[in-house]
Amino acid sequence: MTAEITIENASLRFRIYRNPSPGLKESVIRSFSKNKSAQSVIEFDALKNINLSIYGGTRLGIVGLNGAGKSTLLKMIVGIYPPQVGRIHVHGKITPMIELGTGFDYELSGRENIYLNGALLGRSYKQMKQLEAEITDFSELAEMIDLPIKYYSSGMLGRLAFSIGAIVDPDILLLDEIFAAGDAHFVQKSVNRLREIFSTSQIVMLVSHDLEQIKDLCNKVMVLHKGSIVKIGEPKEMIDYYLKEIVHFEHNANLAHAHT
Amino acid sequence: MPQPETTIESKNIIPAVETSDKPVADVSFVSPFHDEISGNAVSIMALPHKENFFVYIWRTVNELRYVKFALASFVVNSLRRRYQRSVLGFAWSLLNPLLMMIVLTTVFSLIFKRDPKTYGIFIFTGMLPWTFISESIAAGCSSITSAENFMKKVYIPKIFFPLVTVSTEVINFSLGLVSMIALALLFGLQLHWTILLLPIAIAITFFFTFGLSLALAVGTVYFRDIAHFVRVILTCFFYLIPIVYPLSAVPEKYVGFFQANPFSHFINLYRQIIYYGNLPTGQEWLNPILLAIASLCLGFFILRQKEKDIIFRL
Numbered sequence: 001m002t003a004e005i006t007i008e009n010a011s012l013r014f015r016i017y018r019n020p021s022p023g024l025k026e027s028v029i030r031s032f033s034k035n036k037s038a039q040s041v042i043e044f045d046a047l048k049n050i051n052l053s054i055y056g057g058t059r060l061g062i063v064g065l066n067g068a069g070k071s072t073l074l075k076m077i078v079g080i081y082p083p084q085v086g087r088i089h090v091h092g093k094i095t096p097m098i099e100l101g102t103g104f105d106y107e108l109s110g111r112e113n114i115y116l117n118g119a120l121l122g123r124s125y126k127q128m129k130q131l132e133a134e135i136t137d138f139s140e141l142a143e144m145i146d147l148p149i150k151y152y153s154s155g156m157l158g159r160l161a162f163s164i165g166a167i168v169d170p171d172i173l174l175l176d177e178i179f180a181a182g183d184a185h186f187v188q189k190s191v192n193r194l195r196e197i198f199s200t201s202q203i204v205m206l207v208s209h210d211l212e213q214i215k216d217l218c219n220k221v222m223v224l225h226k227g228s229i230v231k232i233g234e235p236k237e238m239i240d241y242y243l244k245e246i247v248h249f250e251h252n253a254n255l256a257h258a259h260t
Numbered sequence: 261m262p263q264p265e266t267t268i269e270s271k272n273i274i275p276a277v278e279t280s281d282k283p284v285a286d287v288s289f290v291s292p293f294h295d296e297i298s299g300n301a302v303s304i305m306a307l308p309h310k311e312n313f314f315v316y317i318w319r320t321v322n323e324l325r326y327v328k329f330a331l332a333s334f335v336v337n338s339l340r341r342r343y344q345r346s347v348l349g350f351a352w353s354l355l356n357p358l359l360m361m362i363v364l365t366t367v368f369s370l371i372f373k374r375d376p377k378t379y380g381i382f383i384f385t386g387m388l389p390w391t392f393i394s395e396s397i398a399a400g401c402s403s404i405t406s407a408e409n410f411m412k413k414v415y416i417p418k419i420f421f422p423l424v425t426v427s428t429e430v431i432n433f434s435l436g437l438v439s440m441i442a443l444a445l446l447f448g449l450q451l452h453w454t455i456l457l458l459p460i461a462i463a464i465t466f467f468f469t470f471g472l473s474l475a476l477a478v479g480t481v482y483f484r485d486i487a488h489f490v491r492v493i494l495t496c497f498f499y500l501i502p503i504v505y506p507l508s509a510v511p512e513k514y515v516g517f518f519q520a521n522p523f524s525h526f527i528n529l530y531r532q533i534i535y536y537g538n539l540p541t542g543q544e545w546l547n548p549i550l551l552a553i554a555s556l557c558l559g560f561f562i563l564r565q566k567e568k569d570i571i572f573r574l
Contacts, residue, residue, distance in 0.1 A: 015572055079415035082568045102413040105337060107344055116337065119330035120414050128329070 003092030003171040003202035005054040010086030012047040046072045048227045056202040061218035068224040070207040074174045092171030101161030106150040139163035155182045173201040334424040354439035385535045386503035392433035394494045396426045400473025401487040408574040422477045426470045452537025471555030475562045
């Protein structure tokens, strides 16, 4: 089966409420007031008119400034944020590594958290049963695995979280700023592991600010700016473009702003 | 002042890498889960074509099979957490209602001068279902809002968290019923064969409570006050439902009002089955069933209206 992601004309608009849930009193008052601007809603387009087709074999790096919509794009593909316009078509099993350690319950043991976290990533009990030993091995936490994770150090937690996320065999891998945690030895091991899943997954989308890493791992790069796709192309060319046209430009604009 | 030569906004935006000329299969699924069984691709669409309400319910419920392990994990963990580190552990599920019953029986048999043995069971048959319904609804209200951190990090169907809450409570409730039956046997009270109907009664109550919790959970996303408001309302209902007193103690002219209360139909079901040992009449079955269906429809209706917007309002 070949994996494929098609995004047609998708736009995602966030509405930011000064007061996220207005409460009954305010909304009653508001419904009587004529001044609709009192609604204190700021709207902004997180993603504008995204058209994108990604086929098997693509290792797509995504670069852009903070707030360009990189993570939002990944979250939209996973289904967390449904677009208000357009459609997304995904063919293949997605493994998101967007936020590691989602749903970790500090009162539960490492082993129980492996199951819980795996369940949240959409895996079945059977799959987790098969993967459990491998995850424990990889995290090198075998002797602590039955202790509540509140006794783990932050490095250990990071190792556990990474291991759960990384011991998979995905069709589509979405990575958002995933840094290996732990000591130098574990970092090296994690980097190797990431390379491994990179080569076995059919599609990889990698969001990173580490441009060297992107150049190294990706065969296509997409430049996102203010919610729009600016360019897509060869990694080296795109990264040069990004540095020259966007980073440099923003930098100058900031300087100009600072001087006035 | 160095003036930038070009502004990014004015640049032409190149729309796509490789524009797909393949037709995209028009699937009616709106779920982002990949269908592993049939290997079908799955689409997320901005606006699903107007689908029938019952098709919507079917699809939403069907989506749960992708998260059934997560559902089980959450329910088990929340039960486990409740009694974690206590010496008696799960025994508290059984002990809690027992102690509660002793307190209530002592107090009310002194006030109402009833035989404490049978009166205990009488209170219990009202108290247990009521605790289940009210706890589920109270906790259900904030089930979606308090799960913000999960919903923004992984994709979970919106009905997941209300379902976890009500499922956890229904298991607690069932354990409570077991402990009550054990007690009744211990006191040498006669039990009737009708308690075999309990699973059906539990199922009906479960669906009723779930529908209501779902509707309120979605509502709470928009009006956080609902969660507080509901607690007050539930306290009122506790006294409006014949739980600690029998319906016969209510003055004649108010009986109709008390019977119109939707919750009392459920309490009555348990009372008939356990306390009186009567087979509930057709009407006594029909009322709760209709209420359960209405509640489910309400829950799914509100969910359908707001499903795609909830995440933006958390």
